[in-house]
Amino acid sequence: MGANHRVTRPKRVASSVVSRTIRVMVVDDTDHVRRMLTSMLSLDGYEVVGDVASGPAALEAVVDADPDIVVIDYKMPGMDGLDTARGIRQRRPDQVMILYTAYIDAPLERAAAEAGISLCIGKVDGLSSLEREINRLCASLF
Numbered sequence: 001m002g003a004n005h006r007v008t009r010p011k012r013v014a015s016s017v018v019s020r021t022i023r024v025m026v027v028d029d030t031d032h033v034r035r036m037l038t039s040m041l042s043l044d045g046y047e048v049v050g051d052v053a054s055g056p057a058a059l060e061a062v063v064d065a066d067p068d069i070v071v072i073d074y075k076m077p078g079m080d081g082l083d084t085a086r087g088i089r090q091r092r093p094d095q096v097m098i099l100y101t102a103y104i105d106a107p108l109e110r111a112a113a114e115a116g117i118s119l120c121i122g123k124v125d126g127l128s129s130l131e132r133e134i135n136r137l138c139a140s141l142f
Helices: 031-043 056-066 081-091 105-113 126-137
Strands: 021-029 047-052 070-071 094-099 119-122
Touching: 021 031, 021 081, 031 047, 031 094, 031 126, 047 056, 056 081, 070 081, 070 126, 081 094, 081 105, 094 105, 094 126, 105 119, 119 126
Parallel strands: 021 047, 021 070, 070 094, 094 119
Antiparallel strands: none
């Protein structure tokens, strides 16, 4: 192994409510948003087990990725975040999911809950809000 090569392992997320590394899958059709989320979550100690650009890709990957939580964008071409959540729910009935979107209102929150989404978070609320809610929702898992 060369001097410039380092082996890294996912860090434990510093949280009093989570006892192991949280496994996250990111679903967002906007490349730079998906890359930013994946990078920032990884840097902050989460294990990103999947990042995909569409609903169909999420449905294909979710079982093998085995995430603790799936973060899903709402506005995506073809299959939106709600249809993606419904498909994930069929494959993994107990999957925890967050809808992370720039478009949020009361009717969307109701529709998201009906689709099996645990929580809607506005992208304007920022990454720290997303991470806080990931920790809170995953606390009961382990």
